[in-house]
Amino acid sequence: MGTAATGRITLRAEWGPEIRTTLALAWPLVLTNLSQFALSLTDALFLGRVSTEALAAATLGGNLFFATLAPAFGLALAAGPMCAQTRGRGRGHLRGMRRDVRAAFWAVAAATVPIxxxxxxxxxxxxxxxxxxxxxxxxxxxxxxxxWGMPLFCGFVVLRGFLAAEQRPLSALVVSFAGVALNVPLNYWLIHGGLGVPALGAVGAGIASSLCNLAMFAGLVGVIARDRHLRRYHLFGRLWRYDLARLREVAQIGLPIAGSMALEIAVFAFAAIAMGWFGAIAVAAHAIAVQIASATFMVPMGIAQAATARVGLMTGAGRVTAAARAGWIGIALGAGFMAASAGALVLLSGSLAWLFLAPGNAGAAETAALAATMLVVAGLFQLADGVQAVASGALRGLKDTTVPMLLAGFGYWVIGLPLGLALALPGGFGPIGLWVGLATGLFLVAGLMLARWVRLSASGGLTLRRRLG
Structure with missing residues (x-):
């Protein structure tokens, strides 16, 4: 058999199983992310039919909420790479993963009160x-x-990271879908009133989401407590004990993750606030475009979480070449999906915008037209968004989080937002100019993240080996 043919067989033998493993791990995580995103999407769908003002208010409040959530969320996400690398090392992983999860819980609790x-x-x-x-x-x-649902949501994220490290993401998926199913009747009941409860409008949507976060966290606790394999970890035993070394590691990994998230979330939150300078219609259109673009983003986010688990597992086991391969497979899968979704957003922008609006509402037509134009711009940056998300997830599997945070800050705040504001205000392009600037920032961040991964995974994983010490 020729050398070329032998090389193709070897490549297929190495990459094929990893592609299948990544997909098997990623699709439940993707659906879990979509189901969690559906909580806020459900709020938007219900409130958009109440009034444009209710949708705009929930958008402004929700953007501030998610911006301030970043510290606790980032600390919760640290549990994923920590558990993955601990499990990859093998010996003593039961006790080690329990300490990882407990430290993440403590870190989330500490961050909750100031938030x-x-x-x-x-x-x-x-x-x-x-x-x-x-x-x-x-x-x-x-x-x-x-x-009130914030710490419960972060607790759910900690447990989801533990399950991903165990290569068992289906439980989180089932629990998340149950939470979404619960959110629909709760939203209808609490927003519109009934059974002795007055119509609460936007407040009712907030209460419904908090109750669903409680239900989802309790659901995962119940799954872990009842599962014979997972029960061996005793995750909830002696939760009052703190591990200073593990807490320090959670902070070292999680705070840069939080910083990256805060920078990205805050730039879109500031964009929503800037939209307020153009009136309620601009805010509502921005809300619709962000909701739809965020829905497609849940797919590369799930692939990124799978990449974190696979890269972390291989890194912990000392399999540096396999870790590099896992990262590249994740990046390719994320880029492929987002290229397809870009075409869908451009072609279906008008129809998608009307999903959130009732034709009879005042300003609905103008809102839909502006949202459709924003969706065309969103379609153009889909590929960049997918690449930066999965590259960041692969780097997270190496516990490399500080440099990606700095790269995100440069792309979003030094380039993207200033350019968007310049185009929107003195440039005269209004809300669309702001979106073009944000898209430019995303392209830059994607390029920088990809270059970082190329550097760390180059030369057969030699850089990864140095990171393992």
Whole structure:
């Protein structure tokens, strides 16, 4: 057999199983992300049919909520690579993974209180940022109902990371879909009222989401407690004990993740606030475009989580070439999906915008037209968004989180947002100019993240070996 043919067989033998393993791990994580995203999507669908003002207020409040959520969320995400590398090392992994999970819980608890204090004053913060008083007041009420579910959601993320490291993501998927199913009747009941409960509007949507986060966290706790294999870890035993070394590791990994998320979330939150300068229609159109673009982003995010688990597992086991291969496979899968979704957003932009609006509402036609144009721009940056997400996830599997945070900060805040504001205001392009600037920033971040992964995975994994010490 020729050398070329032998090489093709070897390549297929090495890459084929990893592709299948990554896909098997990624698709439940993708669907889990979509189901969790569906909680806020359900809120938007219900509130968009109540009024444009209710949708705009929930968007402003929700953007602030997710921006301030980043520290706790990033610390929760640290459990994934930590558990994966601990499991990859093998010996003593039961005790080690229990300590990883417990440290992540402690870190989330420590971050929750200051975040709650900030969110309690949402109305005042939005007022200082120049929002209309009525919108700021309604957004503040929505966030005060939504904020109680935050630590429960982060606890769910910690347990989801543990299950991904165990290569058992289906439980999180089932629990997440149950949460979405619960959110629909809760939204209908609490937003519109009934059975002795008055119509609560946006506040009702916030309460429904908090209750669903409680149900999902409790669901995963129940799954782990009942499963014979998972029960061996005793994840909830002696939770009051803290491990200073593990807490330090959670902070070292999780805070840069939180920083990256905060930078990305905050730039879109600031964009939503800037949309408020153009009126409620611009805010509502921005909300629709972000919701749809975020829905497609859940797929590369799930692939990124699978890449984190696979790269972390191989790195912990010392299999540096396999770790590099796992990362490249994830990046290719994410890029392929987002290229397809870009075409769909461009072709279906008008129809997608009307999913969130009732034709009879005031300003609905103008909102739909602006949202459709924004979706065309969103389609153009889909590929970049997918690449940067999965590359970041692969780097996270190496516990490389600080440099990616700095790269994200440069792309979003030094290039993307200033360019968008320049195009929107002095440039005269309005809301669309802001979106073009954000798209440019995303392309830059994608290139920088990919270059970082190329550097760390070059020369047959030699850089990875150095990172293993």
């Amino acid at each position: 709650w204090l900030l969110l309690w004053h949402t109305q005042a913060l939005l007022g200082l940022l120049g929002q209309e008083p009525a919108l700021a007041a309604l957004a503040g009420q929505y966030v005060r109902a939504l904020m």
